[in-house]
Structures are given as structure tokens and as C-alpha cells.
Amino acid sequence: MLLVSFSFVKMAPAFPLKVATINVRGLAEKRKQSQLYRLVTERYIDVLAVQETKVDDDEATSSMVQRFASRFYVVVSHAVGTTAGCILFVKKLPGLQVNAHFSCAAGRCAVLDFTLNNTEWRVVCVYAPNKVEERALFFHSLEQRLSEARQLMLLGDFNCVLSAHDKTSSRGFRDQSTDVLTRIVEQWELEDVAECVKCDSAVKYTRYEGPSYARLDRIYVSVDILLQCTSYNVVPVSFSDHCLVQCSIGITKRSHSFSWETWKLNNRLLQDEQFNLTVKAEIAKLDPGKNLYIWQQWELCKETLKLKAIERATCIRQDEKRKEKELKAILEKLLKHEYRAPGKWIDDIRKVKQKIEQLDVERYRGAIVRARAEDTAAGEMPSKRALCLEKARAENEPYTRNRMGRFCIN
Structure with missing residues (x-):
């Protein structure tokens, strides 16, 4: 050798x-x-x-x-x-x-x-x-x-x-x-x-x-x-x-590129309490009595909210990555100990893997949500079974419909 x-x-x-x-x-x-x-x-x-x-x-x-x-x-x-x-x-x-x-x-x-x-x-x-x-x-x-x-x-x-x-x-x-x-x-x-x-x-x-x-x-x-x-x-x-x-x-050098223009709002951000409070606070600042027209204030408000959304989404994503990284590090340590004492850490390894799987489940649910409105990007299309479950859930949920001109709002 x-x-x-x-x-x-x-x-x-x-x-x-x-x-x-x-x-x-x-x-x-x-x-x-x-x-x-x-x-x-x-x-x-x-x-x-x-x-x-x-x-x-x-x-x-x-x-x-x-x-x-x-x-x-x-x-x-x-x-x-x-x-x-x-x-x-x-x-x-x-x-x-x-x-x-x-x-x-x-x-x-x-x-x-x-x-x-x-x-x-x-x-x-x-x-x-x-x-x-x-x-x-x-x-x-x-x-x-x-x-x-x-x-x-x-x-x-x-x-x-x-x-x-x-x-x-x-x-x-x-x-x-x-x-x-x-x-x-x-x-x-x-x-x-x-x-x-x-x-x-x-x-x-x-x-x-x-x-x-x-x-x-x-x-x-x-x-x-x-x-x-x-x-x-x-x-x-x-x-x-x-x-x-x-x-x-060989030695591979990878460049990490990010474009602010392609950033999109994550649906999970709308469920974040801290971000919702920020949105309400910014909307409360709108005042028709100011020197600026209300539509000008609204445009400035949207720009501010976008920056706040990017900042908050980045923090949430960093927390998720940190949690996933910690779980993977724990999994490696458990496997290392398991090699020394076979069978002793099997249950702990299974539990950690289940937690990592749960993080992937949440990411996949996001793909299902994005598939409701339009075809998703390659790699995110959920299964037919998942789409059928989503359709059944939507049909069973009570909702009201209000008509505004030519548009209907659920």
C-alpha cells in the first residue's frame, strides 16, 4: 500500500x-x-x-x-x-x-x-x-x-x-x-x-x-x-x-455570491412574532399629515420593511444553521463513541438523526407552500400525495370570500 x-x-x-x-x-x-x-x-x-x-x-x-x-x-x-x-x-x-x-x-x-x-x-x-x-x-x-x-x-x-x-x-x-x-x-x-x-x-x-x-x-x-x-x-x-x-x-476555491436583487420573502417570516411587531410599528408611522404624500411614505415604508425582513431572515437562518451544525457535531461524537462500545449509543444516534430529519421536513413543507401558486424551481416539487393532502386541507378549511370590484379576496 x-x-x-x-x-x-x-x-x-x-x-x-x-x-x-x-x-x-x-x-x-x-x-x-x-x-x-x-x-x-x-x-x-x-x-x-x-x-x-x-x-x-x-x-x-x-x-x-x-x-x-x-x-x-x-x-x-x-x-x-x-x-x-x-x-x-x-x-x-x-x-x-x-x-x-x-x-x-x-x-x-x-x-x-x-x-x-x-x-x-x-x-x-x-x-x-x-x-x-x-x-x-x-x-x-x-x-x-x-x-x-x-x-x-x-x-x-x-x-x-x-x-x-x-x-x-x-x-x-x-x-x-x-x-x-x-x-x-x-x-x-x-x-x-x-x-x-x-x-x-x-x-x-x-x-x-x-x-x-x-x-x-x-x-x-x-x-x-x-x-x-x-x-x-x-x-x-x-x-x-x-x-x-x-x-x-486538487485545491478547489469556491466563491460565495449573493445578490440582493434576487432575495425573496420567506413565508415563515410572516409567522415570526418579532418581525410582525416591526411591520406594525413601521405601518403606524404612516401619517397623511406629513409633508410627503402618503404613497411616497408607503414606498419608503416598503423599502424599510424589506431591509428589516432581510435582517430578520438572516438571523433566523443563522440560528437554524447553528442548530443543524450542533446536531451534526453531536451525531459524529456519538458515532465515535459507538465504535468503541457497539450498541450502547444506538438510541441516542437514532434520536439525533430524527431531529435532523425534522429540520429537513420543515424545509420540504416550504416547497409545498411555494407549489400552491406556481411551479417550483427544479428540486423543490413536492409529491402528488403531498399536493393532494394540501388540496384536501384547503377544501375542508372554512373561509369567506369578499368581492372588491373585479377581484375576489379569500
Whole structure:
């Protein structure tokens, strides 16, 4: 195994990329799709491999990738019934040219060839079977999808480990499939990023189920680009029992841009007591007896209220981010303690994940509200069931209608 100390290595990266893989345990649900999209955008991921989508028909697949299609090239390997299913997302970066793609009929492999900054890449998304014999055959067939002429990235859920320290159970890890995978890794000069780059997070294992933990989700890269790997992270998520595994190739600099002109009022702000008091106070200042016309005062009042709304919304958003950040930090600490004493902290981990899920539920409800008036932006469209529930609720609520000229006001 190649070991590198990056403290003494300084290289100018030619192809900055953020690469990640995650097993989602089903991606048919709209809210989970929204959660995944938010995770991808918040962490600025350029290449994402997704396993176990459990989506097989074309209509559901089209809906599943809709929110990603404007920003990413997408390769889909359909599930077989409710089993397997893979998706490979590659961001539409400037200068990136797609050369070829492949998806297997079993829903366990997706491949994309592209060129970026004069570098030829082949990315292979893997979801290996659970049974040893099937997994060994799968790894044998996988070898024909690799290429010597391109820089390789082999990532996904391998459903096995190649080292005893990558799992907590006392059972042996060597079998027919691990022998095949070990040979592939050595023959194609691939390196496990986790073995060569220091992990920035306290979480080590990528899959946890009861008292058993393992590093099933991995990222292998060609030796030639290993020195360009600058970071490695294992990020727990609330919507799967697998973690997001992410690494950076090269140093990526991201600019955070914000435009005041595109700011819109959040409906939740209207429920904030402090903001409502501010609105009432500003409206009370309107006085027809002043030197300014009432319409001029009203325009000034609207400008003032907009600034107050932006200020208050920013404070509320910061509080939400702080709360979410604290919950995620607690989750990481609990997982770290759980590795040392398997089974002791399971209930606490479940409760923290439920709290994080509740924050996502509130965000998704906001998307439903925005969908009442017009089509939402990509990635925010609620499910048909949610819209039907909203319609039923609106029909059952009592309301009055007053007519003012040609307009009706509820």
C-alpha cells in the first residue's frame, strides 16, 4: 500500500474536483431526493456516485434526476424491481467534455468517460451484490470496464472490506470476492484514498447496522492522481445508514455570491412574532399629515420593511444553521463513541438523526407552500400525495370570500 505524507508535498493541481459516493437505501421518495440535492450543493460535489436507488421505471427515474439535470450529466443504471440501481452524476464544469457512457442491466454499475483540462477520465460507480459468489462474478465482469488509457476513479459500495481494521465484527473478511477485488486494485494500480489521506472527520466507518460497523463505501483512484488528493471525509447523513464518503482532488476555491436583487420573502417570516411587531410599528408611522404624500411614505415604508425582513431572515437562518451544525457535531461524537462500545449509543444516534430529519421536513413543507401558486424551481416539487393532502386541507378549511370590484379576496 502506498503511503504518502502530504505535509511535505506541494503540487499545483491541474484538475480540481470534489468526488463523493453514498448508498441512499432508496431514492424514490421526493423528500429524500431533495435532501440529496441539498447535500450535493452544500458540499460543492462535482462527481457523485449513488447506489441502491431502488427505482426501475423510466417515469420515476426521470422525476428522480430532474432536479440534477440542469447542473449534472447523468448516467442511470436502472434497478431490477426494488433491488439495486445506480446513478452517476458529473457536474457540467467549464471545459468538461463527455466522451462515452455505459450502464449495466443489473443496476450495479454506471460508467462515464470525460475529458477535463487535457486529462482523460473514467469514473466507475459500483454497487456490489451481498452474496459472495455473485459479488465475485460481478468483480470479474467489472474489470472489463476499466481502462489503461484514462485516469480511473472506482467508487461506490463494495459490500466487502480488504482489511480487518475496516470492520468491527470478529468474522473473517477474506473470501472469493475479496481476492478478485484485491487483484484488480493491484493490477490496475489503484489506491484507496482513505488509506493514503488523513481523514478530516472523527467518523471512520461508512456503514453502521446494529453493533456491526464497516467501511464498505470507498473511493479508489489511479496512483498518478493520488498525490493530488488533498482531503478525505466521512460525513454521516440522517436519511441513510450509510455515510457520504468524499475526497478532494486538487485545491478547489469556491466563491460565495449573493445578490440582493434576487432575495425573496420567506413565508415563515410572516409567522415570526418579532418581525410582525416591526411591520406594525413601521405601518403606524404612516401619517397623511406629513409633508410627503402618503404613497411616497408607503414606498419608503416598503423599502424599510424589506431591509428589516432581510435582517430578520438572516438571523433566523443563522440560528437554524447553528442548530443543524450542533446536531451534526453531536451525531459524529456519538458515532465515535459507538465504535468503541457497539450498541450502547444506538438510541441516542437514532434520536439525533430524527431531529435532523425534522429540520429537513420543515424545509420540504416550504416547497409545498411555494407549489400552491406556481411551479417550483427544479428540486423543490413536492409529491402528488403531498399536493393532494394540501388540496384536501384547503377544501375542508372554512373561509369567506369578499368581492372588491373585479377581484375576489379569500
